[in-house]
Amino acid sequence: MEVLERITKFLNHVLVGIAGVFLVAMVGLTCADILSRLLWVPILGSVELVALFGSVVTAFALGYTQFRRGHIRVDVLISLFPDRVKCVLNIINSLVCMGFFAIVAWRIAVWSTTLVRTGELTETLRIIYYPFSYAVALGCAVLSLVFLTDCLKSLISLKENEK
Amino acid sequence: MSPEWMGIIGIIVLLFVLFFLGMPVGFAMAVVGFCGFWYSVSFKAAIGMVGGDIWSNFSSYGLTVVPLYIFMGYLAFNAGMAERLYHAAYKWVGHWPGGLAIATIGADEMFAAICGSNTATAATMGAVALPQMKKYKYDPRLSAGTVATGGTLGVVMPPSVVLIIIGLQTGQSIAELFLAGILPAILLGFLFVVTILALCRAKPEFGPPGPKTTFKEKLKSLPGILEALAVFILVIGGLYTGVFTPTEAGAFGVLATFAVSIVGRKLKWKGVIDSLRDSLWISCMCFFLVTGATIFGRFLAVTRLPFAVADFAAQLPVSPYIILAVILLIYVIGGCVMDALGFLVVTIPIFFPLGVALGFDPVWYSIILTMVTTLGALTPPVGVNIYVVKALAPDVPLGDIFKSVSFFVIASVVAMIILTIFPDIALVLPRLLH
Numbered sequence: 001m002e003v004l005e006r007i008t009k010f011l012n013h014v015l016v017g018i019a020g021v022f023l024v025a026m027v028g029l030t031c032a033d034i035l036s037r038l039l040w041v042p043i044l045g046s047v048e049l050v051a052l053f054g055s056v057v058t059a060f061a062l063g064y065t066q067f068r069r070g071h072i073r074v075d076v077l078i079s080l081f082p083d084r085v086k087c088v089l090n091i092i093n094s095l096v097c098m099g100f101f102a103i104v105a106w107r108i109a110v111w112s113t114t115l116v117r118t119g120e121l122t123e124t125l126r127i128i129y130y131p132f133s134y135a136v137a138l139g140c141a142v143l144s145l146v147f148l149t150d151c152l153k154s155l156i157s158l159k160e161n162e163k
Numbered sequence: 164m165s166p167e168w169m170g171i172i173g174i175i176v177l178l179f180v181l182f183f184l185g186m187p188v189g190f191a192m193a194v195v196g197f198c199g200f201w202y203s204v205s206f207k208a209a210i211g212m213v214g215g216d217i218w219s220n221f222s223s224y225g226l227t228v229v230p231l232y233i234f235m236g237y238l239a240f241n242a243g244m245a246e247r248l249y250h251a252a253y254k255w256v257g258h259w260p261g262g263l264a265i266a267t268i269g270a271d272e273m274f275a276a277i278c279g280s281n282t283a284t285a286a287t288m289g290a291v292a293l294p295q296m297k298k299y300k301y302d303p304r305l306s307a308g309t310v311a312t313g314g315t316l317g318v319v320m321p322p323s324v325v326l327i328i329i330g331l332q333t334g335q336s337i338a339e340l341f342l343a344g345i346l347p348a349i350l351l352g353f354l355f356v357v358t359i360l361a362l363c364r365a366k367p368e369f370g371p372p373g374p375k376t377t378f379k380e381k382l383k384s385l386p387g388i389l390e391a392l393a394v395f396i397l398v399i400g401g402l403y404t405g406v407f408t409p410t411e412a413g414a415f416g417v418l419a420t421f422a423v424s425i426v427g428r429k430l431k432w433k434g435v436i437d438s439l440r441d442s443l444w445i446s447c448m449c450f451f452l453v454t455g456a457t458i459f460g461r462f463l464a465v466t467r468l469p470f471a472v473a474d475f476a477a478q479l480p481v482s483p484y485i486i487l488a489v490i491l492l493i494y495v496i497g498g499c500v501m502d503a504l505g506f507l508v509v510t511i512p513i514f515f516p517l518g519v520a521l522g523f524d525p526v527w528y529s530i531i532l533t534m535v536t537t538l539g540a541l542t543p544p545v546g547v548n549i550y551v552v553k554a555l556a557p558d559v560p561l562g563d564i565f566k567s568v569s570f571f572v573i574a575s576v577v578a579m580i581i582l583t584i585f586p587d588i589a590l591v592l593p594r595l596l597h
Binding site: 016019020024026027030031034047048050051053054055057058059061062064065066068070071072073074075076077078089090092096097100103104107108111132136 | 227448
């Protein structure tokens with residue numbers, strides 16, 4: 001369990017670091033485009049690239065955000081329940097989310113493989129964009145892993161409570 | 164079963180998942196929307212829709228505006244701009260009765276023009292203003308209430324994350340919404356100041372005047388205001404004149420805030436890293452709220468429930484303003500039991516088409532919804548700003564903070580009534596854009 005938790009934490013920290021680099025790149029590219037447009041001509045395909053960078057920023061921050069419980073949730077009622085019930089609800093919650101994001105990751109990965117096969121390119125720059133769609137699939141898969149870790153942690157604490 | 168009933172059952176299941184499972188709002192909307200679409204259409208269509216929506220939202224150029232404005236706000240926050248704004252406002256009005264509280268509202272209003280987060284504003288201003296007000300023997304109820312309420316100005320004053328999310332969810336121009344938010348935010352700030360003055364007139368011991376400052380001291384404090392003003396004028400001026408798109412304005416705002424802070428040596432490397440980290444998780448949370456709402460909205464569209472509700476309400480033999488009052492009341496109650504932003508995102512697919520069907524201007528209606536959303540940060544039991552202030556002022560009982568905030572809630576309600584009677588307050592600036 002500890003190994004899994006460490007792997008999840010490490011993966012999320014690496015991914016959020018990459019997301020930070022892409023966020024700075026978004027700022028840099030957009031500002032360069034503004035300056036270039038004001039002085040000469042716009043940078044070709046900058047809108048396309050900023051949008052693709054945005055996909056990495058969000059997908060790679062998904063697991064980290066869940067890891068630090070950053071997603072808005074309603075805990076008015078749950079906070080009133082006994083610990084055991086909270087634990088059981090957390091297990092159900094984690095299992096549903098884990099399953100959902102595993103399916104989404106699989107679906108986007110399958111679609112990305114189709115993009116590789118068909119060699120689809122972006123409209124302006126004519127560059128491949130499957131690396132970005134694979135990145136979104138990876139982000140969803142890591143989020144699924146965070147939920148798996150949460151689920152196992154809740155199961156362990158439930159068993160310890162029973163003892 | 165009729166499709167409309169399917170939609171109603173979907174909403175009931177969503178509420179169950181939200182309240183009894185405690186699933187994050189964005190994920191709950193996505194999961195319930197996916198299951199509902201699967202039941203109504205097919206598994207293949209549902210999985211295709213979910214995968215497609217997640218990819219298209221994550222790689223949408225329009226949505227890239229979210230992390231940029233949040234990053235700008237957090238850079239300003241970590242560079243200590245809010246503190247300098249407070250000290251400048253304090254030099255100018257601190258000697259009035261209730262002057263320190265008024266200075267807090269003034270600094271909130273100016274900081275809101277660069278930072279769209281109400282908790283960041285409340286936390287920063289609380290850390291600076293609460294000790295000052297304690298020093299000058301302000302009644303803790305007034306000081307705590309002012310700090311908690313002032314933070315909400317960040318939601319109405321552009322750049323605001325709530326306005327961006329409404330714009331993205333309803334397909335409206337973010338530039339128009341930003342411009343529409345300026346005057347209502349100023350009106351709200353003005354009414355908060357009137358509330359403070361009225362309270363201090365009725366009970367002078369609430370906010371005794373602070374020490375007088377010389378004109379030289381006042382002038383010396385101006386750079387604290389100028390740096391924030393420069394960033395605001397660059398961002399909103401660029402949007403207004405059409406030089407920037409909203410995304411470009413956000414990126415340029417980040418650069419301008421960074422440059423101003425670096426030149427003044429106010430931003431440290433740790434501050435940049437903290438800003439990046441906080442921006443990433445907050446924008447990821449916002450992205451998934453929008454994505455979840457898109458998926459849930461697809462399911463609702465299949466059931467035709469939003470259109471049926473809009474048709475039904477439009478045919479009711481009552482004034483649209485009564486229906487508006489009911490909608491706003493629902494938002495106030497909703498804001499009491501769940502995070503106001505989450506509640507807004509969940510309800511927009513139903514209430515936005517309804518408002519449009521009732522004949523309200525979409526821009527004006529969005530500003531009214533934004534204003535009522537701010538109350539969610541102040542109402543028990545989940546008023547987030549109240550808890551931020553409680554953490555900063557542990558000696559003030561929670562009940563007292565809620566009580567003191569109620570005066571400002573009245574001011575917010577008055578602002579909404581004024582905005583309903585004079586909708587041009589919100590619409591005049593976007594109209595100039597055309």
